[in-house]
Amino acid sequence: MSGGFVIAVDGPAASGKGTIATLLGRQYGLPVLDTGLLYRAVGVTLMRQGGDLDDEDAAATVARSLDARCLGDPAFRAAGSGEAASRVAAHSAVREALFDLQRAFAAQAGGAVIDGRDIGTVIAPDAPAKLYVTASPAARARRRWLQLSVDDSSLTYEDVLLDIERRDDRDAGRADAPMKPAEDAVLLDTTEMTISAAADAARRIVEAARARWETTPQGISPG
Numbered sequence: 032m033s034g035g036f037v038i039a040v041d042g043p044a045a046s047g048k049g050t051i052a053t054l055l056g057r058q059y060g061l062p063v064l065d066t067g068l069l070y071r072a073v074g075v076t077l078m079r080q081g082g083d084l085d086d087e088d089a090a091a092t093v094a095r096s097l098d099a100r101c102l103g104d105p106a107f108r109a110a111g112s113g114e115a116a117s118r119v120a121a122h123s124a125v126r127e128a129l130f131d132l133q134r135a136f137a138a139q140a141g142g143a144v145i146d147g148r149d150i151g152t153v154i155a156p157d158a159p160a161k162l163y164v165t166a167s168p169a170a171r172a173r174r175r176w177l178q179l180s181v182d183d184s185s186l187t188y189e190d191v192l193l194d195i196e197r198r199d200d201r202d203a204g205r206a207d208a209p210m211k212p213a214e215d216a217v218l219l220d221t222t223e224m225t226i227s228a229a230a231d232a233a234r235r236i237v238e239a240a241r242a243r244w245e246t247t248p249q250g251i252s253p254g
Contacts, residue, residue, distance in 0.1 A: 074115025
């Protein structure tokens with residue numbers, strides 16, 4: 032990986048990591064990649080093709096042909112896409128197919144912000160700033176339910192909570208690149224935080240990491 036300032040933001044679904052990553056990207060003028068969207072795109076695309084989410088070969092074929100420029104499809108953020116993402120992400124062949132794309136994004140000369148579940152442990156283990164953003168399952172389920180119920184009034188909080196818990200178990204229990212904090216990641220629990228408070232806490236964590244990084248050889252600008 033290059034010497035750019037990389038911010039790795041990991042954590043479970045609906046913890047606030049995506050919002051925090053976006054705000055950090057804006058704060059530091061860095062490009063942002065939501066890696067969860069890559070897996071959502073694979074899962075949704077596979078379902079559109081009539082494929083089986085548990086078919087590793089079929090899912091890997093979709094992943095290898097994925098065009099990262101097409102991640103703006105609203106279906107990739109709709110209810111059900113997160114479950115599809117979690118299922119295809121359990122396949123080692125899918126993770127391998129998307130590995131180089133994510134590594135290349137992290138290796139940009141100017142740095143980057145990347146959020147996901149294995150960024151600090153696998154994709155960018157040398158990232159100068161690492162956060163693990165979490166919250167209680169109940170808090171995360173409520174956030175996701177409020178977000179999704181705008182478009183689907185039949186969706187219940189209980190359904191979303193079950194989905195959150197199922198995805199947590201699958202993401203943390205998979206053999207390949209399980210969801211877990213990097214040893215040097217700073218834990219940020221957003222359960223009782225507003226968006227602005229969580230963003231401010233994240234900024235302070237990153238500022239401390241940036242100050243340390245700027246004293247290292249790779250953080251010192253030439254001239």
